[in-house]
Amino acid sequence: MPELPEVETIRRGLEERVMGRMFEQVEVLLPYLIKSPSVGEFIQQLQGKKIERVGRRGKYLLFFLSGEYVLVVHLRMTGQINYVKSDEALHQKTYIILTLDNGYQLRYIDPRKFGMFFLLRLNQLNEIPGLRNMGPEPLEEEFTFGYFESLLSGKKRKIKALLLDQSAIAGLGNIYVDECLFLAAIHPERMAGELTSIERRMLFNAIKQVLREGIMHRGTSSQDYFDVEGEKGTHQEHLKVYQRKGNPCYACGTPIIRQVVAGRGTHICPQCQPEKKDAT
DNA sequence: ACGTTGACCTGTGTGC
DNA sequence: TGCACACAGGTCAACG
Structure with missing residues (x-):
């Protein structure tokens, strides 16, 4: 579903709401969505990290975190990220829950279960093939x-x-x-x-x-x-x-x-x- | 090297 | 209504 304009809209919505927030708790209900590292490491490393900025590259969302980590999310066809109060009822197709330090959660919902999550060091970003080979951003000056x-x-x-x-x-x-x-x-x-x-x-x-x-x-x-x-x-x-x-x-x-x-x-x-x- | 095809997984709409 | 089938915004591996 989401192409550049949709991912950019999500990025702007996230940046407004989660800049400076910390991940207090990480729950993974569908392990294979985490492409790297292992689910255990993903959870352990993500907990306690602070969100410094939310970026976008093509259709990838990039959460730049404290300690030079980056959480990379690709929504593929049907992925959604919801920003909701922690006590709200869970949508049935929720597969990843990231609890923030302000009483809200980021919830990853994906009926087709196609999405991809990565947690990497900043200098490892190009280990993701789709990012390494990504062409220029069409709305930036580099696209001449x-x-x-x-x-x-x-x-x-x-x-x-x-x-x-x-x-x-x-x-x-x-x-x-x-x-x-x-x-x-x-x-x-x-x-x-x-x-x-x-x-x-x-x-x-x-x-x-x-x-x-x-x-x-x-x-x-x-x-x-x-x-x-x-x-x-x-x-x-x-x-x-x-x-x-x-x-x-x-x-x-x-x-x-x-x-x-x-x-x-x-x-x-x-x-x-x-x-x-x-x-x- | 390059281009096309199928697989991934599930939900929805259409036609019989 | 029930059922089979086509189709869905993306990407990658496996072919020719």
């Missing part, structure tokens, strides 16, 4: 048009597959990729290396715009995404193609179609996003 062009140039790969690749650009997922390609009027099966210079520029701008709007609307809630207070985002009300199959395109009225591209459900306006670039 020059970099984007070098990424596409000569690539015989569908543009959608490339945009979903976290080692190319950090944080894009299926929803925002479909939205970006629509905004740039590019068919998802076009080969990355064959986009015109105007199309590359359009797509570069679309990535930044779509992600910024997603954050502004506090994320897209189609079913499982909620922020730390359990609130939904509102960006689903602003989607142009994602999950609009059969509905008229806002630009031209043509019904939006859905097909599988790069192994993912993909939403396209066949009129605005033609398969082949016009030879004119």
